[in-house]
Amino acid sequence: xxxxxGFDLGSTAIKVVLTEGAxxxxxxQTPTAPGQETLAKGLLEKGLAxxxxxxxxxxxxxxxxxxxxxxxxxxxxxxxxxxxxxxxxRLSSGQARHIVNIGGQDIKVIHLDERGxxxxxxxxxxxxAGTGRFFELVARLLDTPITDFxxxxxxxxxxxxxxxxxxxFAESEMVSLMAKGARNGDIIKAxxxxxxxxxxxxxxxxxxxxxxxxxxxxxKNPALALALEDELLAEVKVxxxxxxxxxxxxxxxxxx
Amino acid sequence: xxxxxxxxxxxxxxxxxxxAGEERALLxxxxxxxxxxxxFQYFLGLLSDRRLSTIESRCExxxxxxxxxxxxxxxxxxxxxxxxKIASGSSAEAxxxxxxxxxxMCPLIKGILTNLETEAELAPGPWVIPTSCDxxxxxxxxxxxxxxxxxEVQWLELPHLKNxxxxxxxxxxxxxxxxxxxxxxxxxxxxxEDLLQAVMALNRAWAAVIELKKARRxxxxxxxxxxxxxxxxxxxxxxxxxxxxxxxxxxxxxxxSAGPRIFLAGSPIFFPNFKLPALLExxxxxxxxxxLCSSERTTPGGQVFEDxxxxxxxxxxxxxxxxxxxxxxxxxxxxxxxNILSQRRESDFQGVVFGVLKGCHPYDLESSTIxxxxxxxxxxxxxxxxxxxxxxxxxxxxxxEAFRHNLAGE
Numbered sequence: 008x009x010x011x012x013g014f015d016l017g018s019t020a021i022k023v024v025l026t027e028g029a030x031x032x033x034x035x036q037t038p039t040a041p042g043q044e045t046l047a048k049g050l051l052e053k054g055l056a057x058x059x060x061x062x063x064x065x066x067x068x069x070x071x072x073x074x075x076x077x078x079x080x081x082x083x084x085x086x087x088x089x090x091x092x093x094x095x096x097r098l099s100s101g102q103a104r105h106i107v108n109i110g111g112q113d114i115k116v117i118h119l120d121e122r123g124x125x126x127x128x129x130x131x132x133x134x135x136a137g138t139g140r141f142f143e144l145v146a147r148l149l150d151t152p153i154t155d156f157x158x159x160x161x162x163x164x165x166x167x168x169x170x171x172x173x174x175x176f177a178e179s180e181m182v183s184l185m186a187k188g189a190r191n192g193d194i195i196k197a198x199x200x201x202x203x204x205x206x207x208x209x210x211x212x213x214x215x216x217x218x219x220x221x222x223x224x225x226x227k228n229p230a231l232a233l234a235l236e237d238e239l240l241a242e243v244k245v246x247x248x249x250x251x252x253x254x255x256x257x258x259x260x261x262x263x
Numbered sequence: 264x265x266x267x268x269x270x271x272x273x274x275x276x277x278x279x280x281x282x283a284g285e286e287r288a289l290l291x292x293x294x295x296x297x298x299x300x301x302x303f304q305y306f307l308g309l310l311s312d313r314r315l316s317t318i319e320s321r322c323e324x325x326x327x328x329x330x331x332x333x334x335x336x337x338x339x340x341x342x343x344x345x346x347x348k349i350a351s352g353s354s355a356e357a358x359x360x361x362x363x364x365x366x367x368m369c370p371l372i373k374g375i376l377t378n379l380e381t382e383a384e385l386a387p388g389p390w391v392i393p394t395s396c397d398x399x400x401x402x403x404x405x406x407x408x409x410x411x412x413x414x415e416v417q418w419l420e421l422p423h424l425k426n427x428x429x430x431x432x433x434x435x436x437x438x439x440x441x442x443x444x445x446x447x448x449x450x451x452x453x454x455x456e457d458l459l460q461a462v463m464a465l466n467r468a469w470a471a472v473i474e475l476k477k478a479r480r481x482x483x484x485x486x487x488x489x490x491x492x493x494x495x496x497x498x499x500x501x502x503x504x505x506x507x508x509x510x511x512x513x514x515x516x517x518x519x520s521a522g523p524r525i526f527l528a529g530s531p532i533f534f535p536n537f538k539l540p541a542l543l544e545x546x547x548x549x550x551x552x553x554x555l556c557s558s559e560r561t562t563p564g565g566q567v568f569e570d571x572x573x574x575x576x577x578x579x580x581x582x583x584x585x586x587x588x589x590x591x592x593x594x595x596x597x598x599x600x601x602n603i604l605s606q607r608r609e610s611d612f613q614g615v616v617f618g619v620l621k622g623c624h625p626y627d628l629e630s631s632t633i634x635x636x637x638x639x640x641x642x643x644x645x646x647x648x649x650x651x652x653x654x655x656x657x658x659x660x661x662x663x664e665a666f667r668h669n670l671a672g673e
Binding site for chain 2: 073086087088089113124125126127128130132
C-alpha cells in the first residue's frame, strides 16, 4: 500500500495526515514550537504506529504552511492556498466553491471553479485581527478557554459591538467593556460578529449561492460559523475536522 | 548626560548604518546571482554611491532634484543640469519617519523625508515638483520641518484632467515657467539647439530602453536587472549610461527563463527595496513588462517632433509628459488600463500583479477599477498591499505561489 503524508506546518499548530489514494487514514496535530520538523516527524511516527504500519510505509511527503521551507523530510512543497483548495474540494465531494480559512495568523478567502481549481483568492495583510491569534488573545484576556466560546456565546443577552479592526485596539475595547461589567458571553458574541464582518469584507460581492465552507482551527467554534452566516446571509458549512483540510490537500498534491 | 540633540544625531547615524546595510544586502544579492555579469557592475557602482555631490562631479553638471515623472527631462538637460529623481526604498528611512509623520503615509515620501535629515547635501539646491498626489503636494511643507531653509522649489501645477478644455494650455504654461526657472538658475537661455540635442540624447537612451524591454520580454534579462539598470538612469551622464546599456545588451545570452508570465503594475519600486521583484522570482513568476514610474515609465519614451521650432519642441514635450503620463493621480486615465491591454498583445502575459504601497492612495483606489476591467478581458489579477518592511515576505510569497498555480490553471 502506498501511504502518503501531508504536513501543514502552521503558525500555531502542526498538522499531519496520512493518506492512501484519496482516503484520509489518520490525522494528528500538535502546537507549533521550535523544531517543527521534529514535531511533524513525531506525529508521523505516532500515526504510523496507530495504523500498525512500519516507518518506511510512507512513500512521499508534501509540506505546506509557513514552515514548509524548513522541512527537509518533504520532497514536495505546496502553497497553503492550493493545498486548501485541493483538500476541501475533495472532502466536500466537489461541492465547495468558496472557502474561508481562518488560520493562526491569516485569513484566506478562496474561490474555486467547478473542477476545484483556484479561480481567485484573497488573503489579509499583515494584521492579526480575526485570525486564530486574535481568538487566543481574547481567551487569555477573558481567562476562558476557546472551547467554551460557542457555549458562552449562546448565553449572550446583550447586544454589544466591537468596533476596532486592530487587535491591539480591540483588546483595549474589550478591557473597557469588562470594566463596565459586560459579561464574557456578550463580549465573545461581539467578537464573533467582528470577525465575521472582517471576513465578509474579504468576500466582497461574491455570489455565495453554493454556500461557504469554513475551515482552519477557529472553524471548530460553531458560534463563529453562525455569526458568519448572519453576516454573509449565506449558508456556512463546516467539516467534521476542519483543521486538517490543508494538510490533506498537501498529501493530495502528490497525486492520488 | 546626553542632550536630546545628540540623541537625534545618534539616531540618524543608526538610520544611516541600517540604510547602508540594506543597500549592501541588495547589492551582494545581485552580485551573487548566477545571471550576474561583470558589465552590470557599472550600474551597481552607480547605485552604491548616489550622493548628489558624486553625481555632480560624475556628470560635471549641477543637479536638479526631481519628484515624479512629469517634468520634461529634455528641458533640464538642455539647461545644462543633471536631473536626479529623489526617491527612497529604504525600510529604515521609512520607519524612522514615523517619529514625525503619520504611520499610514506614503513610504516613499516618508523615506525621502528621513533622507533629507541623514544626507545634509540633499535639501539645499533647486527642486522641481509637479503637483501629482497629495503626499507630493504636502512634501515641501513637511520638508521644512526636517530640513528647514535652503533650496528653491519650482512647482509644476499638474492639470489632473487631461481632456478638460484648457488643461494642455495650462500645462504648457507651467513648462514655460520651468524653462524660465532653469534659465535663471543657469544664467543663460535655453535655445532650440540645446533642446534638440537633449531630445536626441534621450531618444538614443529610449532606443536602448526599448531593447532592454525586449530582452526582458524574451527572458534574456531578469526583471531585477531591468529595475537595477533603470534605477541607475539618473546617476550618470545620459550618453555614458546609454552606452553602458547598449554594451550590456550586446553581452546578453539567449533567453532561458520559464514560468507563467506576468505584468507588474502599481506603486513604484525603488532601490534598495526589491522585495516584491525578488519574491516574484522566488514564486516562479516571470515579470515580462511593467508600468511602474520607477521602471518602464522612468522616461516618457521616444518622440517624433513635427514642429522643430523652439516653441514647437516645447509644446510637444509638454504634451508628451502630460497626455502620455499614466500616473494614477489623473482623473481621466483610461490610457492606463489600455496600456496594460496593449502591452498584453506585445508581451503575452497571463496575469497582472498589482503592488500597492500602504498609504499610496491613488494606486490603491485605482487597483479596484483596473482589476474589474482586466478580469473582464480574461486576465488574472493579484493585488498585494505592502510596505518597505520585510516581515510580510512569507505572507506575500504564499499568495504569489498560489497565483502562479492559478495562472498555470492547476
